[in-house]
Amino acid sequence: MDWDLYDAVLFDLDGVVTPTADVHKHAWEAMFTAFLTARSAADGVAYAPYTEQDYFDFVDGKPRYDGVRDFLASRGITLPEGEPDDPPTAQTVCGLGNRKNDAFNQILASEGVTAYPGSVALIQQLHERGKPMAVVSSSRNAPAVLAAAGLTDYFGLIMHGGLAEELGLPGKPAPDTFTHAAEQLGATNARSVVLEDAINGVAAGHAGAFGLVIGVDRGAGVEALTAAGADVVVQDLDELVADEPATDEGAGA
Structure with missing residues (x-):
């Protein structure tokens, strides 16, 4: 070289x-798994579960809200865009992105990074x-x-x-x-x-x-x-x- x-x-x-890619992976998995479980119950639709391949296909390397939007599209789900300051509980693209970010920061604070x-x-x-x-x-x-x-x-x-x-x-x-x-x-x-x-x-x-x-x-x-x-x-x-x-x-x- x-x-x-x-x-x-x-x-x-x-x-x-x-x-920290591993931390992001775990945070995305936790957020999307919980979301899909609740959404399946609400819609009466058995949405395909989130997998590690979904991380590479739809989320990895993208801005946070783009990752949320693209993954939801892969499951045929549309949510309002919302605003960047939406609370993590909001059922919006930005709300889900912020929910994932909270999970990431919690892991980072507790485990640190080397x-x-x-x-x-x-x-x-x-x-x-x-x-x-x-x-x-x-x-x-x-x-x-x-x-x-x-x-x-x-x-x-x-x-x-x-x-x-x-x-x-x-x-x-x-x-x-x-x-x-x-x-x-x-x-x-x-x-x-x-x-x-x-x-x-x-x-x-x-x-x-x-x-x-x-x-x-x-x-x-x-x-x-x-x-x-x-x-x-x-x-x-x-x-x-x-x-x-x-x-x-x-x-x-």
Whole structure:
């Protein structure tokens, strides 16, 4: 991996830097399972239960409310859009999204977060080389997660779901948030690397014609990530950490 070919490195957060994708998975599962159970009873319809595959197909990598909307559509369910400040009890798209977010924050507060060691090693090495880096996440929780992991100071920009909304940028799989991050770091798409574990994130990197799109397989699958546009797929970011040249003392030992 020749990092000198690129001017900026753009990291997704959940599943790439931190294992919080698992926390998101559990929060989505708890919320949708409870919702479908109640909805089935109310409608007299046996809706198909929520599965882990639904996470990858409809939710992973997307802004929160987009994930709610797309999953509900997969079950033929339509709810009012609501407003972002809807209470978690509201039977709206925003209400369900906020209910999931409450579950996520409860798990994060009780369990904390520790970044993947391989990801930390790569981030520290790139930092030492002076490589500009940004986090590009659909999650509004990205700043809190990075702070909990102790990694905030490594990144020149944290592009999260809330900031994207303020800027009027569409979320992944559109490439706009990645493009904005690259521009803020003084780089072009063609000279930037995207690291993503989500199908939608990889698709965003491919759609934006970024110089290199690296898929991180945390469960989506090598074939799916490659089909979405990943140029290369790794299991962990430690595979991208460059070997440091041996010292003269070490070479002669």
